[in-house]
Amino acid sequence: MAANFWTSSHYKQLLDQEEVDVVQSLDKDRGITLEDFKLIKMHMANYILKLAQNVKVRQRVVATAITYMRRVYTRKSMTEYDPRLVTPTCLYLASKAEESTVQARLLVFYIKKIQSDEKYKYEIKHILEMEMKILEALDYYLVVFHPYRALSQLLQDAGLNDINMTQLTWGLVNDTYKMDLILIHPPYLIALACIYIASVLREKDTTAWFEELHVDMNVVSLLKAKLCERGESIQFLLLGSCIEFVGCCNF
Template identity: 70%
Template sequence: MAANFWTSSHYKQLFDQEEVDVVHPLDKEKGITLEDFKIIKTQMAIYIGILAQQVKVRQRVVATAVAYMRRVYTRVFFFISKCIFGHPTYLAGSFCHWYNLLGCNASKSMSEYDPRLAAPTCLYLASKAEESTIQARVLSFYIKKLYSDDKYRYEIKEILEMEMKILEALNFYLVVFHPYRSLPQFLQDAGINDINMTQLTWGLVNDTYKMDLILVHPPHIIALACIYIASVYREKDSTAWFEELRVDLNVVKNISMEMLYFYESHRLITEERITAAFNKLKP
């Protein structure tokens, strides 16, 4: 894995929010809206976490799996242009030439890559990437245990076949940096030693994977946003510490607001609304 985030494929693969919020045309044909799209991804992130508890892998594997899953359903055009030209501005002709030459694909639709198979497969792939390998037969066993519908009780063969598709969809870029890496140092530097404060911050970081933040922002900025929310919630004055950091505090605050908005809106989503979104994926 690359040691430096700024030279990694992860950095080059960061998207603008409007690029992430794109529903594939095939999914649109089935009536899937942007809200449906977000609901399904959030539910699959939660499902990955539940499945991970069953197969007993660490949180980092869960985070990497969720990042893979979200990348699969996100367009790749911007990333390719940055890899080839070093910046987001490119000539259409040159881009198309390289796009075809590299065999790169656009985002995958949920209609083609059913998230109920793609999500656990991403967990399987992430377990390899993070050197905490899950046996495919064990994963298949727990998938069947969690799903009562035979249609989604996937066999080993289906997981392995989807693994190759996921790898191709990711263009074999498996490097993911996480907020967990910088969080302990930030907490220490900010003088935050309270166990409740620390646990709250780690919990907030875990929750960021229910959103698309890892596709849009550098992980250390996400970590700072979580510390910011925890500081406000626990009424700890960290203003001076934040002002000393060489980061754009407006970005940190904007991420914090996005997280708070997610908490508020997510609790209003009913089981009926979730079911309605998934029903649109049916053939």
């Protein structure tokens, strides 16, 4: 269902870290390691952000575009699907899916403006061709859920919705897109982890609030197996975000 996370294709398609951390054989043959793979994706996520700031689309479009890009590379090789073309095309497609359509010519204009490297310089027709290939690679599943909405709701519920906490947690959520977390965890969990990290950093006592969160029995039945499967997921998530956060803030 389009607006129901637990029955959405997004939920059904969540992957395990190990499934995401697979370097396609064509790329492996060219000497790309898992580390390289992750770094390229992080770099491309930044590229999407930079383009988005120029064409002026909202954060949700950026987040959807990065998710598309990361999904594509769980199935396709970078050798066949050049990240320098896939990345702007994902932004292009996401802008349509999120109803903030950006014209291809505008995108091409900013690509040329931002990137001096010739290898980034793709034309409109390349983007249009790649758009269709990406649609196929995504198997036409385009609805993506993000942590932002859950975040503001949870912050409000916890009484932490002051400017300071809102900005910090929002920034943390943005940072999670530097990793593949959106392919692995339900968005609300990512939001919760970010709140948790922020509350520790800002020395807010949220223990009681976290304990008070009631578990919905309907969801438990759906999720129980999943959580058992990977009991350490929340830890990984927190650690991942924490690493990112620390990296960003130059602690």
